[in-house]
Amino acid sequence: xxxxxxxxxxxxxxxxxxxxxxxxxxxxxxxxxxxxxxxxxxxxxxxxxxxxxxxxxxxxxxxxxxxxxxxxxxxxxxxxxxxxxxxxxxxxxxxxxxxxxxxxxxxxxxxxx
Numbered sequence: 863x864x865x866x867x868x869x870x871x872x873x874x875x876x877x878x879x880x881x882x883x884x885x886x887x888x889x890x891x892x893x894x895x896x897x898x899x900x901x902x903x904x905x906x907x908x909x910x911x912x913x914x915x916x917x918x919x920x921x922x923x924x925x926x927x928x929x930x931x932x933x934x935x936x937x938x939x940x941x942x943x944x945x946x947x948x949x950x951x952x953x954x955x956x957x958x959x960x961x962x963x964x965x966x967x968x969x970x971x972x973x974x975x
Contacts, residue, residue, distance in 0.1 A: 863952060863966050870945040876936045885935075889927050893920070 897903045910919055945968065952963060956973055963971045 863950070863963060863968075866950070867945065867966055867968070870943060873939050873943055874945075877932060877939065879932050882930055882932050882935055886927050886930055890924060893924060 895902070896906055906920070909915075910917075916922070948968075950968060952959065952971075960971060960973065
């Protein structure tokens with residue numbers, strides 16, 4: 863959880879151009895895998911149909927990714943990522959982990975048995 867807390871804090875401080883470039887590259891290259899097989903292509907078409915997405919949805923999505931800037935990403939991060947409003951699910955031994963979870967400052971953990 864400390865790693866996650868530190869990661870969220872880092873995002874709140876702002877992402878770098880390198881982060882944005884890496885993410886854009888990964889998303890755009892990963893898109894090719896979405897259409898690699900007929901079954902995958904059928905799945906994408908089915909999802910588009912189910913949600914009423916336009917025929918050029920994939921092109922729109924790729925254009926959106928291409929147009930991302932550091933400023934746009936940081937604006938979205940500050941708008942949508944608030945670690946204090948998030949829910950965290952942690953599976954483990956409460957006897958050894960619960961005490962440390964309380965120290966993280968994300969509110970009082972709820973133990974589910």
